[in-house]
Amino acid sequence: MRNIESPAVLLSSVTKSFGPVRAVDGVTLAIPRGQTIALLGPNGAGKSTTIGLLLGLLPPDSGQASLFGHDPGQAVRRGRVGAMPQEGGLVERVTVRELLTFVAGTYPAPLPLDRVLELAQLTGLRDRRVDKLSGGQAQRVRFATAIVGNPDLIVLDEPTAALDVAARREFWDGMHGLASQGKTILFSTHYLDEADERSDRIIVIDRGRLIADGTSDEIKRVVALTTVSVTVAGEAAWLAALPGVRHLEIRGDRAHLRSADPDATVLALARAGAVRNLEVAPADLEDAFVALTTKTNLTTKTKEIV
Ligand SMILES: Nc1ncnc2c1ncn2[C@@H]1O[C@H](COP(=O)(O)OP(=O)(O)OP(=O)(O)O)[C@@H](O)[C@H]1O
Ligand SMILES: [Mg+2]
Structure with a gap:
């Protein structure tokens, strides 16, 4: 008998409104295990809301989300998912090492602390208090909390937004290592070069709708x-x-x-x-992105690339 694995992420016609705003409007999406996916879209497009829905942090108004064939909350509780929110405070008055040791203790099979510090470029900051860190350093700690549990699915909302050029490069080197171990990685970004170079597949969201889904080359070919x-x-x-x-x-x-x-x-x-x-x-991805997110009449055309 063939072993059919459930996808890492499955969203079926998921919708979420905040008052009059349809933040996510009927998104259907399957992410197979082991893929690295970039989520693109202008400010307010619905990226963070989509991430909140797939992690089970927000209840959908309609539709369903599942991770590895399970309810998102269940998959998160089993330690199969690590997430880095776009924003979020860190507890105060503890060191980086204390915080990560605490978070590691909540997972069944965490990564060794030294490995996490290395992947998040925090080795030299391990004894620093988290409330004394710079913006980019705090972001690296939030990334570390997402990977410390050695999850199968890593979901990162704008992971490189506050990082300097060298830190971005090192971050992607670390992510490459995790991807080559077979992890499924979903990240949102406004850096189109990151989506182009660092993902197997790009999903573009605009006004709550999925408007393109394909490899970087496919998206460029169809649109730009x-x-x-x-x-x-x-x-x-x-x-x-x-x-x-x-x-x-x-x-x-x-x-x-x-x-x-x-x-x-x-x-x-x-x-x-x-x-x-x-x-x-x-054509470059920037042209494709601008064409996609400024012209609604391209929607039907871009469906061909799925
Ligand atoms: N808790 C909330 N209450 C009210 N409106 C919200 C809430 N969260 C999001 N929205 C609205 O939903 C829409 C989608 O927001 P979302 O944060 O998902 O966008 P985004 O694609 O992540 O944008 P950005 O690139 O700026 O992070 C926006 O219009 C936003 O104002
Ligand atoms: Mg966002």
Whole structure:
């Protein structure tokens, strides 16, 4: 008999309103075990609310959330989930080591303290009081409390928001180690480069709805347009009629074409003998993100990438 594992995270038509605000509006999502997922969306899109729903911290108005096939609260109590909220105070008047030792004691099989301190870049701060830490240091302690229980699912709401460049890099090195051990990782971020480089899959939420779901390349391909630039002599308006071209801009003797089908555009340019100094710049995730979250009429199109 085939062993069908329940996904790490399953949301089925989950909805949550706060008064008149539909913070999460019918989100359905399955995250298989072992994936690293980036959750993107503008401020107020519903990322933190989605995270609260999947962790069982907020009751949904309708729909269901489950983790590893269980009720979220049950999965959390069994120590299978570690979470880092976007905000949240740390208890005062204890040291980093005391706090982490206490949290470790609430889990059945925690990681060794030294390993946690190393992963969260806190080794040198172990005896510092948590209420005396800088913003970025406190954030690292909150990350440490999320991983100390050695959970199978790690959920991080903007884990790198207050980190400096070096700390961000070290943070991702540590996360890479956890991901390669087969952990399922869900993180929200406003850094599109992090989503691009650090995740297997990107989910974009806007106004409470899931508007794109796929690999970084899939999202870029469906939504963003590739730029094809050529040098042209004389009149260039005819380029706008080439296959795939959605937008034409002329600067000096360079024509910049934004194309939905760059192969077809380049072939047509070659046939027309207009390929001097050809440059093709792939779409970037930022273009895709802006296109997705500023145009509601793309919703049906982006569904194709699921
Ligand atoms: N407890 C609450 N009471 C009232 N409204 C809320 C509450 N929590 C969230 N909201 C509203 O729900 C919407 C979604 O908020 P949420 O915090 O999920 O967004 P977000 O995507 O995490 O944004 P950010 O990037 O700013 O963290 C927002 O309009 C927000 O004002
Ligand atoms: Mg948030």
